Amino acid sequence: MSELERNGKFSYRIKFVVLAAAFVAVFFGSFIFGRYAVGFTDLVKILANRLPFVKIEQTWTDAAETVAINVRMPRIIAAAVIGAALSTAGASYQGMFRNPMVSPDILGASTGAGFGAAIGILMGFNYVGITISSFGLGLAAVFLAYVISRASRLNGTLSMVLAGIMVSSLFSAGTSFIKLIADTQNQLPAITYWLMGSLNSIKGSDALFVSVVVAVGLIPLILLKWRINLLTVSEDEAKSLGINTGRLRFVVIICATLVTAAAVSVSGMIGWVGLVIPHFCRLLFGYDYRRIIPSSILLGGAFMMVVDNLARTVTTGELPLGVLTAFVGAPVFVWLILRGGASDEN
């Protein structure tokens, strides 16, 4: 192994360690941020006291424990999982469509989920019902786009993008219609607020739901990370290298859709994360999906926790996540465009 290669590997490892440490620091730091102050020492004791076989004498208030464990923990876990899910789904879709400008809602998962939530709110479903309706219609939208693209005579990628655009516009028109007929006192504000994205009303059960579904979707993507590289070359090349491109693409779509729909059904619409985070991962770690997938999980999770911390602390009210990610994402995107994208790295 050459010195250059050793240095290269070494620097990748250092970057990963720094990224992982930043993720952990942001995770624990997020417990401290908020209107109710929880001291760092108290936090460590509260968390340690929850470990099996550990008993610490209580020096903290019950209110601090309730805030840390019941209010902030589900929200922080959900933020980390949703950020990881959206950025990994974005990275996977970008590779699959051979286009770094693709985002996780390209096949209609987000607009489908938005429509599902709007229906749930219109029908007066409870919170769980809205989540289920949103998740189900997010999956249904992508399924519809996939079926249409399979029936099309156009080439696979093009027909999938076109079907995704069509399904997205259909579901977003559906959402507009529901907003039109919704009760303007309660339902319309609820739908509008949901569509802007927030983790304000997250409960432990939501965090558990999104964590389980996202884990189910992310594990195959992590295992297939090397093979996703092959989807970035032309269809004929990928086939000639010995892979069943149809099957691999199907698995990637299923997994990326599952995690996107689960994330959006819990948090509402959150744009930019799935588009911008993979770009940063490419800047830091190059184009190999063996590095893009794990770094997207860590960077996406950390980014979303930071954005959610801002959402609940910057103003006295809650700022919608979709608005904040766009405020952060749009300037970053402009910067990426001005410097010519990530293509000149490495």
Added chain:
Amino acid sequence: MKIEVEGLEFSYKEHAVLRGLDFSAEGGDVVAVLGPNGVGKSTLFRCLLGFLHPQKGGIRIDGRDIRTMSSAETARCIAYIPQSVSPAFNYTVQDTVLMGLTNQLGTFQSPRSGDVRKVVEVLDSLGIAHLRHRGCGQISGGERQLTLLARALIQNAGILVMDEPTANLDYGNSWRVMERIADLARGGYTVIFSTHDPNHAFMHANRVLVLKDGGALAVGAPREVLTEGVLSRLYNINVLIRRVPYNGGEATISLPAGAANSD
């Protein structure tokens, strides 16, 4: 490795592209496939690679019908080198060549550090080891073509199918790439490449397959097959064939000589 094509027929719906095509090639052969645009060269290659299934006839590799082989098995026999184009994602030369190992890895496996050594060896044999950490978007078209050739070599397949390997390359790079291809054939590879330049066939191939209207107009040694009459019919221009002194011996070249008489 030996590849045999017998009575190959392929059509897209009612449009017949290949009609009753026969030819074979074995280790050491360099087969140049010539024919005007749209004659079915790409369709033939896609059949050879197992992407398209012919309606009639068959393709056998070392006696085994290609239809009975999985994509991973086909990849162990035939490697495909596409035309050199700028990639969508700027993978390094090393990462690009590593992709050639896919058929030797399990579904969830990734290449290991030992595999990187194999990549370095192959790149070294093609004289581009110094480029391995460069992005494929930042090297010349010729270097990119050699990178794709390296990816095919690491695939460990005995047959190399190349779609216009010198398209988009300058004069020097064309020559270098074709020389490497001839070297590989001397080392035992079976090479099948398409080209629009009869001189590539004269200089580098030992056999020629001339396609016209979906069938083989001629198959054989370049000097025997590529006559002025055949080339004129093929490209609809007058062509002159000349023998010139070359490297102490003699080389055959073709020269365009104006529009064909339409009568």
